[in-house]
Amino acid sequence: xxxxxxxxxxxxxxxxxxxxxxxxxxxxxxxxxxxxxxxxxxxxxxxxxxxxxxxxxxxxxxxxxxxxxxxxxxxxxxxxxxxxxxxxxxxxxxxxxxxxxxxxxxxxxxxxxxxxxxxxxxxxxxxxxxxxxxxxxxxxxxxxxxxxxxxxxxxxxxxxxxxxxxxxxxxxxxxxxxxxxxxxxxxxxxxxxxxxxxxxxxxxxxxxxxxxxxxxxxxxxxxxx
Amino acid sequence: xxxxxxxxxxxxxxxxxxxxxxxxxxxxxxxxxxxxxxxxxxxxxxxxxxxxxxxxxxxxxxxxxxxxxxxxxxxxxxxxxxxxxxxxxxxxxxxxxxxxxxxxxxxxxxxxxxxxxxxxxxxxxxxxxxxxxxxxxxxxxxxxxxxxxxxxxxxxxxxxxxxxxxxxxxxxxxxxxxxxxxxxxxxxxxxxxxxxxxxxxxxxxxxxxxxxxxxxxxxxxxxxxxxxxxxxxxxxxxxxxxxxxxxxxxxxxxxxxxxxxxxxxxxxxxxxxxxxxxxxxxxxxxxxxxxxxxxxxxxxxxxxxxxxxxxxxxxxxxxxxxxxxxxxxxxxxxxxxxxxxxxxxxxxxxxxxx
Numbered sequence: 113x114x115x116x117x118x119x120x121x122x123x124x125x126x127x128x129x130x131x132x133x134x135x136x137x138x139x140x141x142x143x144x145x146x147x148x149x150x151x152x153x154x155x156x157x158x159x160x161x162x163x164x165x166x167x168x169x170x171x172x173x174x175x176x177x178x179x180x181x182x183x184x185x186x187x188x189x190x191x192x193x194x195x196x197x198x199x200x201x202x203x204x205x206x207x208x209x210x211x212x213x214x215x216x217x218x219x220x221x222x223x224x225x226x227x228x229x230x231x232x233x234x235x236x237x238x239x240x241x242x243x244x245x246x247x248x249x250x251x252x253x254x255x256x257x258x259x260x261x262x263x264x265x266x267x268x269x270x271x272x273x274x275x276x277x278x279x280x281x282x283x284x285x286x287x288x289x290x291x292x293x294x295x296x297x298x299x300x301x302x303x304x305x306x307x308x309x310x311x312x313x314x315x316x317x318x319x320x321x322x323x324x325x326x327x328x329x330x331x332x333x334x335x336x337x
Numbered sequence: 338x339x340x341x342x343x344x345x346x347x348x349x350x351x352x353x354x355x356x357x358x359x360x361x362x363x364x365x366x367x368x369x370x371x372x373x374x375x376x377x378x379x380x381x382x383x384x385x386x387x388x389x390x391x392x393x394x395x396x397x398x399x400x401x402x403x404x405x406x407x408x409x410x411x412x413x414x415x416x417x418x419x420x421x422x423x424x425x426x427x428x429x430x431x432x433x434x435x436x437x438x439x440x441x442x443x444x445x446x447x448x449x450x451x452x453x454x455x456x457x458x459x460x461x462x463x464x465x466x467x468x469x470x471x472x473x474x475x476x477x478x479x480x481x482x483x484x485x486x487x488x489x490x491x492x493x494x495x496x497x498x499x500x501x502x503x504x505x506x507x508x509x510x511x512x513x514x515x516x517x518x519x520x521x522x523x524x525x526x527x528x529x530x531x532x533x534x535x536x537x538x539x540x541x542x543x544x545x546x547x548x549x550x551x552x553x554x555x556x557x558x559x560x561x562x563x564x565x566x567x568x569x570x571x572x573x574x575x576x577x578x579x580x581x582x583x584x585x586x587x588x589x590x591x592x593x594x595x596x597x598x599x600x601x602x603x604x605x606x607x608x609x610x611x612x613x614x615x616x617x618x619x620x621x622x623x624x625x626x627x628x629x630x631x632x633x634x635x636x637x638x639x640x641x642x643x644x645x646x647x648x649x650x651x652x653x654x655x656x657x658x659x660x661x662x663x664x665x666x667x668x669x670x671x672x673x674x675x676x677x678x679x680x681x682x683x684x685x686x687x688x689x690x691x
Contacts, residue, residue: 231384232423234410236437236486250427 113303116283117291118310120199124274124287125267128206132263136214137256140222141244162212166272169209173277177204197279202287205273214263221255222248257325265318269311340490340522344380344390344400353377353387353546359490359522364551365533366526367569368543374526375420377543378492381524382417383410395489416488420495422479424467430454430478431463437485449485456518457481472500473508480515491516491523497532509535530571534558542566560599563688564607572609572684573657576649580605586685591656592648593626598681607686612641612659614682618666618674624683628656630672640665644676 143154161169177184177195184195195201225248233243249256271289278285280294288311295304339360346353353373357364368374379385381392383399386407392400394415399408424433434453438446454460457477467475476496483491496512497505513536516523527533533540533554540557542549544565561567564575576590580601586608587594595608619625628644635641636659644656658676660666668674 226423228419228421228423229425231379231382231410232417232419233425233436234384235382235413235415235417236482237411237440238436239411242439247425247427 113306114283117286117288117307120202120285121268121287121289124199124202124206125264127200127203128210128267129260129264131203131207132211132214132267133260136211136259136263137218139215140218144219144222158215159212161208162216166205166209166270166274167276170205170273170276173205173208173273177201177277196277197281197285199278199285202270202274202278202285205277206267206270209270209273210263210267213266214259217255217259217262218252221252221259224255225251258322261318261322261325265315268314268318339393339395340381340524341391341393342377342381344377344387344392346376346380346385346387346389348376351546353380355380355543355546355548357541357548357551359524361522362539363516363523363525363537365537365540365554366524366543366548367528367530367533367540367557368526369528369569372543373546374528374543375494378417378494378524378526381413381490381492382415383408383413384417414487414489416483416486416491418476418479418483418491418493418496421499422467422475424475424478424482426467429464429466430459430470433467433478434459434482434485437482440486453481453485457515471504473504473511476500476508477511480512484515484519489521491519491521493523493525495526495528497529512536528569530558530569542569544569561609561684561686564609564686565688567609567684567686571611573612573659574610574615575607575686576653577606578608578685584680586683588649590649590653591626591646592650592654593624593646595624595626595678595683596680597683597685598679599685601685602687604687605685606688609684609686610656610678610682611684612657614678615656615658615676616678617676618668619677620675622677624678624680625675626656626678627673627675630668630670630674631655633668633670638662642668 139158143151146154174196175181179185179188179194179196187193187195229247229251230243233247269289271293274287275290275293280286280290286294288307292304292307292311295307339358341358343356344353351373353376355373355377357366366374366377376385380387381399387400387402389402390400391398391402394413398404398406399413400406425436428436431450434450435446438449441449454463457480459474459477459481462470462474467478470478497508500508509532525533525536537554539551540554541551542557542563542565549563549566557566557570561570561572576588578586578588580603581587581594583600584597585594586597586601588608597608626646627648628646630642631645632643633640634643639659639661642658644658646654646656
């Protein structure tokens with residue numbers, strides 16, 4: 113059995129999750145401070161990929177990054193690199209699809225933060241960076257951790273946008289989800305079942321991890337009381 | 338060495354206009370809830386920005402709307418004790434106090450921390466989380482943390498409101514010691530005249546966002562000048578008046594004319610009488626108020642009589658008299674009696690607020 117799709121899925125999901133972790137948190141933090149109108153508009157725009165069909169997201173990405181489109185053509189002319197049909201093209205698709213999950217859970221977590229703690233930190237002379245990383249983030253870690261794991265799980269399973277922008281090239285851009293589709297299409301049931309089982313095993317492990325994290329969080333709270 | 342505040346701020350319909358000055362002292366800011374006490378502290382600390390005015394601390398301008406100066410909270414050196422203490426929940430006691438020491442060289446921090454732990458009797462609690470501490474311990478950690486950052490002024494926002502009443506007394510005594518050792522200026526925000534009497538020598542009354550001039554606490558208790566000050570000092574009985582002469586007022590709500598020791602200036606619109614200033618029953622004499630006993634209420638160590646004054650204005654003619662239990666007169670509901678009040682206990686009061 114060729115394990116490339118598993119390896120490729122994991123690296124795409126891992127890189128996307130890291131990108132989304134920082135951009136999602138930054139967006140949640142700064143957008144919360146904007147005036148109401150700007151906040152409302154940005155909120156809709158940033159959450160849209162969550163509700164749009166992944167194929168629509170993929171199509172929109174191709175409109176921008178396709179080799180004959182604005183950005184795609186420019187990068188091709190400058191560096192001779194095609195932005196689509198590479199293994200890392202999938203990162204682009206997965207990041208956009210998964211971003212709203214991280215953004216929304218981080219925003220929910222930040223909204224529950226007691227702003228008095230930040231005020232207290234400032235009057236004590238603490239820098240805003242220190243307050244963010246040492247006070248705000250630990251306070252919100254439950255929500256942010258949950259968002260990260262959810263984002264990772266969703267990233268592993270992304271199919272629609274990925275297949276449009278990275279396609280399916282065995283040993284190059286194949287992921288678990290595109291591999292399963294390909295095996296089904298070619299009637300290779302035995303292999304398809306194997307990959308389905310692998311996929312179920314990974315997803316179950318991730319969900320188990322989420323549950324364990326939540327339980328541990330609860331226990332530490334109870335101990336504090 | 339002083340804190341001078343003269344600021345204005347509009348918050349929706351609420352207009353804050355505060356002017357006060359501390360001079361090497363613990364100054365109380367006394368006001369009912371929602372009168373703008375906390376916003377005032379937040380403006381001084383730099384958490385809120387006033388619309389107009391200036392704030393000067395020991396010669397340093399913290400805020401000046403004309404010169405466009407607005408120092409960041411980090412640079413103000415203002416210690417702020419929040420109502421719920423605002424301890425960082427994910428840090429231990431030790432880490433919380435160390436946040437106040439971050440401007441110090443690393444080598445000195447440990448020794449300063451030990452010193453604060455000892456001064457605030459926190460030895461043995463270093464590794465605890467705030468949620469594992471009692472209210473009094475939490476306040477000690479918060480104070481230790483604030484004083485570690487060496488502020489030039491302390492702002493205390495209702496420091497006892499988060500405490501159970503049986504803890505309050507001990508914490509109050511400790512805070513008195515802490516403030517004496519601190520030695521700098523302190524602004525003590527409270528809605529309780531009792532706390533203010535025990536903690537402070539001077540007081541500034543804040544009502545509906547407006548500050549009245551600074552005065553000695555004894556003066557607020559003996560001779561409050563406005564209705565809002567009298568209310569905050571615990572005075573229970575008020576009547577609209579018509580001025581007869583410099584020392585006589587016709588009390589419209591009680592239907593009697595009373596003599597006052599203090600002069601009744603032309604802008605005086607009310608008189609007030611404290612519940613324990615009413616004495617009697619009397620058959621004859623000066624300053625008699627005929628009343629009818631409506632209700633008798635037993636308090637812990639006193640008896641309270643709710644009275645109506647038949648000669649007064651409808652709906653506003655209520656009086657409240659309070660006697661120590663051992664001196665209680667034997668009034669029953671619907672008795673007709675007369676009570677007296679000494680002229681020095683009839684307080685002429687300016688201003689509305691009722």
